[in-house]
Amino acid sequence: MPLPSASKEPDDSQTWELAERCLLPIAFSHAIAVILATILNTLSISQTSSFVLFLLLLVISVGFTLFYHNLKVTAAGKAVLITGCDSRVGYTLSKQLDELGFTVFAGFNTKVESEEAMQKLKQEASGRLHILQLDVTSEHDIHSTFLYVNENLPDGAPGLWALIHAAAWVTLGECEWVPSSVLRRSVDINFIGLARLTQVFLPLIRRSKGRVVIVSSLLARIPSPVRGIYCAVKAAVEAWAACLRLEMRRWGVDVVIVETSEYVSGNAWLKDNSSLLEQARDMWTQLDPQTRKEYGQELFQKEMLALERYTQKTDIDLTPVTRALIDGVMKTFPMRKYTPVSRQERIQALCSDYLPKPVYDILYVN
Structure with missing residues (x-):
């Protein structure tokens, strides 16, 4: 399972993004250089080395790639809607986009529970920012x-x-433990609510040729015990977003996914430090006696201790996540997917995607 970083690592996600951008131009430059050199030499037009042609095409293609990779839109006169502003990510992102000049509509889940955060955000932001119950x-x-x-x-x-989906509800526990009411709420918040809100706002987004930015999790690609429901809903969101991106291409609308680390998505989206443990206890008490007997109190206590790490270190650095979200909003040509995660988590995701599953299980599961 992915492990949270104990110490702050340098953010190398931008290097990975640039490498991903440049990979295809480099491959095409090499292929075209070989083809051109072969044709010129065969026709005796010029005895040009394919390596020289490759270097020339490489400079042109990479230079052009770097140019359009860094193009950004103007914030003035543009509006963004952010859900889940009662979370640290949503709150921080609202402030930063407001400072950049966007008109921000900050959606909070409930006014009653978030009254203090609403007032604080209103005081810290400009007059362009609007507070909403959403x-x-x-x-x-x-x-x-x-x-x-x-x-x-x-x-x-x-x-x-831009419509930015930062609202999430983390559901943890063995797949057999999760009550139907908790399962339904997780699906409603993380998937159905997200999809329904997007449906309603797509006409406004199409008119501006804007984008939909979705906060997902690396757990969408990494199966992980005790996180099965969360893995499932995030995988569903990413599959849905991939289809939406294909459908919206004809209108020039981008769909961007930002995959956060397990630690961020399991901690920073929570309102208080005790909610995970309370949720786990409720799940356990709702199990039938026979199931509780088969799992045993010892295993339950072990799982509880494993969940406690989600309730600690709430001051984890969110800069890589908010940077990726801002790039998804401001870049003229945004990436399809941003993964502002640690190097260790990135390598594990690559192993999960490309290694045979028995090999992956030996490395990370067994």
């Missing part, structure tokens, strides 16, 4: 938000530039 599972909140955003877009804005 429960993604509430049809009333979704349509009320749509009407408010549509009426308060910046002057001259054709529509909404």
Whole structure:
């Protein structure tokens, strides 16, 4: 299973993103250089080395790639809607996008529980920022938000530039433990609410040729015990987002996925440090006696201790995550997927994607 970093690592995610951008131009440069050199030498037009042609094409293609990789849109006159601003990621992202000049619509799950955070954000931000109550599972909140955003877009804005899904609800526990009510709520918040909100706002996003930015998790690609439900809903979100990206290409709408690390998604999206442990205890008490007997109190205690690490170190650095989200909003040509995770987690994800499963299990499971 992926492990949280005990110490702060340098953020090399931008290097990986640039390498991913340049990989295809480098491959094409080499192929075209070989073909051109073969044709020129065969026709006796020129005895040019394929290596020289490769270097020339490499400089041109990589230079062009770097140019469009770093292009950014102008923030002035553009509006973004962010869900889950009662989380650290959503709250921080709202402040940063406001500072960059965007008109920000910050959606909080409930006014009652988030009143203090709402007031603090309003005081720290500019007059362009709007505070909204947005429960993604509430049809009333979704349509009320749509009407408010549509009426308060910046002057001259054709529509909404970006819809950022930062709301999430972490469900942990053995797959057999999770009650149907908890399972249903997890699916409602993490998938159905996200999909429904996107459906409602897509007309506004199409008008501005904007983008949908989705906060996902590396667990969508890495099966992990005790996180089965969360793995499943995040995998569903990524599959849905991939289909949406293909469908929206005809309108010039981008769909961007930001995969966070296990530690961030299991900690920073929580409202308080005791919620995970309370959730685990509720799951255990709702199991039938026979199931509790078969698992045993000792195993339950072990799982509880494993979950406690999610409730610690709430000051973990979120800079790589917010940087990736801002790039997804501001880059003229954003990446399809950003993975601001540690090097260890990135290597594990690559092993999960490309190694035979028995080999992966030997390395990371057994």
